[in-house]
Amino acid sequence: MQALYLLALEPVAESTSDPNSYGFRRNRSTADAMSQIFVTMSQKVSAQWVLEADIKGCFDWINHDWLLSHVPMDRGILQKWLKAGLIYKGQLQATEAGTPQGGIISPTLANVTLNGLERELIEHLGAKLGIVKAKKLKVNVVRYADDFVITGNSQEVLESEIRPWVEAFLAYRGLQLSEEKTRVVHIDDGFDFLGWNFRKYSGKLLIKPSRKNVKTFYRKVAETISGNKTVKQEEMIRLLNPMLRGWAQYHSPVVAKQAYTRVEHLIFRKLWRWSKRRHSNKNADWVRKTYFHTVGGRDWVFSAPVVYEDGRKGLLELYQLSGTEIHRHKKIKGGFDPFDPMWEQYGEQLRQERMWNSMRYRKQWAKLYMSQGGLCAHCGCALTDDTGWHDHHLEYRVHGGTDALSNRVLLHPHCHQQVHAAKVAVAKPAPLP
Numbered sequence: 001m002q003a004l005y006l007l008a009l010e011p012v013a014e015s016t017s018d019p020n021s022y023g024f025r026r027n028r029s030t031a032d033a034m035s036q037i038f039v040t041m042s043q044k045v046s047a048q049w050v051l052e053a054d055i056k057g058c059f060d061w062i063n064h065d066w067l068l069s070h071v072p073m074d075r076g077i078l079q080k081w082l083k084a085g086l087i088y089k090g091q092l093q094a095t096e097a098g099t100p101q102g103g104i105i106s107p108t109l110a111n112v113t114l115n116g117l118e119r120e121l122i123e124h125l126g127a128k129l130g131i132v133k134a135k136k137l138k139v140n141v142v143r144y145a146d147d148f149v150i151t152g153n154s155q156e157v158l159e160s161e162i163r164p165w166v167e168a169f170l171a172y173r174g175l176q177l178s179e180e181k182t183r184v185v186h187i188d189d190g191f192d193f194l195g196w197n198f199r200k201y202s203g204k205l206l207i208k209p210s211r212k213n214v215k216t217f218y219r220k221v222a223e224t225i226s227g228n229k230t231v232k233q234e235e236m237i238r239l240l241n242p243m244l245r246g247w248a249q250y251h252s253p254v255v256a257k258q259a260y261t262r263v264e265h266l267i268f269r270k271l272w273r274w275s276k277r278r279h280s281n282k283n284a285d286w287v288r289k290t291y292f293h294t295v296g297g298r299d300w301v302f303s304a305p306v307v308y309e310d311g312r313k314g315l316l317e318l319y320q321l322s323g324t325e326i327h328r329h330k331k332i333k334g335g336f337d338p339f340d341p342m343w344e345q346y347g348e349q350l351r352q353e354r355m356w357n358s359m360r361y362r363k364q365w366a367k368l369y370m371s372q373g374g375l376c377a378h379c380g381c382a383l384t385d386d387t388g389w390h391d392h393h394l395e396y397r398v399h400g401g402t403d404a405l406s407n408r409v410l411l412h413p414h415c416h417q418q419v420h421a422a423k424v425a426v427a428k429p430a431p432l433p
Contacts, residue, residue: 002081002105005073011339012072013108018118019334023145024107026338027347030194031253033144034207035331037198040140040151041187042205047138047151050198051158052191054181055170058146059106062113063174071112081105110146113173117141117148117166124165137161149193158184196254207254214259217247218266225270229277233291233304236274237316240267244319253329260321271302271318330354344396345420352391365391368410372429377409378419390416394426 010026017025022033040046064082068075081103118141125134138153139162150166152158163177163184170176185191190199195213199206224239231239244267248260275291276284288300295301295317302318330353337343355361368391374383383389389410395401409426411419419426 001077002103005077006105006108009071009073009105009108009112013112013115014337014339016115017111018115018141018143020118020141021111021115021143023143023147024111027336027350028332030144030250031329032332033142033194034196034253035329036140036142036334037149037193038205038207039331040138040142041198041200044203047140047153048187049152049155049158049184050187050191051150051152051162051166051184052182052193053148053150053166054178055146056176056178058114058175059110061174061176062110066173067109067113071109107145113175114143114146117143117169120169121150121162121165125161144194147194149191155184155186195250209251209254209256209259214263217243218263221263221267222270225267225274229274233275233302234306234316236271237302237304237318241319244321248319248321248324252324252327254326256324256326257322260324264321267318267321268300268302338397341396341399344393345390345416347397348391348393348416364405364408365389365410367405368408371405371431372410375429376412376415377426377429378411378415378424381412383410383412388413392416392419392426394428 014025020033020036022028022030022036041050064079067082068079071078121139121141122134125137125139128134129137136153137157138151139157140151142149150158150162152162163182167177187198187200187205190197192198192210192212195210197208197210199208221240221243224243225236228236228239248256251259271291272287275287279287279290282290291302291304292300293303293315295303295315298320301315301320303315305313306316307313330350332350333346336346336350338347352361369383369389372383375381376383376389377392381387390413392409392411393401393403394407394409397403401407406428409428411426418424
């Protein structure tokens with residue numbers, strides 16, 4: 001039932017969202033929030049002070065009356081969800097505030113609650129000080145779900161003007177800032193946000209994995225190794241690789257090489273001890289030759305001999321953190337609305353650019369290219385490296401179109417623009433014999 005109402009509520013929530021709100025919204029991510037902070041703080045003339053805010057138990061304390069008055073959906077249904085309660089230790093407990101526990105609609109309700117934090121703050125400053133003076137304050141809001149930061153040109157303006165307004169905005173919705181976790185800091189001292197540390201070194205803004213994030217991740221890896229003392233090496237590698245790859249890819253848009261190398265060394269030491277303990281009667285040289293191999297010119301690679309389905313023999317390697325490539329993230333435009341047909345072309349181009357390094361998407365583009373005989377589905381001329389191409393959905397995603405190959409064609413970039421501008425219908429080329 002919640003899924004049905006979410007289908008109707010999400011487009012409405014999207015249309016009222018702040019441009020720099022990035023949590024629980026389609027095509028937006030923590031990397032977009034990170035990129036926006038870089039845009040607003042990387043220059044010499046950028047704001048130097050930051051209000052690092054933390055909302056106390058956001059999902060648990062949103063005022064039910066506020067939700068019932070402001071969420072555009074059936075009030076009776078919403079009230080039942082809000083009052084449904086939760087099961088804790090086998091007993092039903094009433095919920096007098098907050099969003100539905102564990103409900104798929106809860107993140108969108110939280111976004112609806114916090115929408116306006118950026119827009120209304122800018123409007124307030126403009127009305128109070130005038131647009132010109134307000135801009136000089138260099139106030140920018142970047143929010144991801146219930147975590148947000150606000151920049152400013154001075155500590156005083158953030159503490160005496162911005163914070164009181166934010167507290168009033170939240171109080172109206174039943175929320176408050178955490179006194180312990182909310183602070184105003186200078187960019188030279190740095191601050192943590194979404195697992196990264198943002199700090200200027202000699203005037204240059206560097207974004208790195210935060211110490212807390214690195215420590216938490218390594219603890220998780222170490223616990224996995226310690227908790228699986230008897231598994232085979234191959235199984236251990238298969239347990240660790242998704243964790244290592246996921247963490248490395250999360251930090252791939254930032255300055256993470258040093259963190260990768262440090263964590264990789266700690267994991268190596270942990271796995272060395274794990275290997276030695278399994279064979280206490282063997283010497284170190286035997287353990288090294290059994291569990292560690294030379295792969296591609298790299299020595300001491302934790303790897304296990306495996307036999308693939310086709311009978312080939314090989315080595316299953318532990319994912320190499322330090323070998324992770326740094327990829328600059330393509331930030332989404334603040335005004336992008338995935339439910340507005342006017343943004344369909346931009347959305348297609350954005351997805352293509354972001355998926356360029358995905359082997360799965362490269363294979364799909366190769367299939368489309370071959371099925372079209374290397375020709376544009378609109379003008380019929382050749383698609384080449386020089387012309388480039390765009391991945392076009394025949395039935396727009398906003399209208400329910402899928403990502404299936406049967407709903408996609410490759411077009412020249414200029415043809416793609418013409419198709420959207422003139423609303424030209426493109427037909428799927430007949431498959432080649």
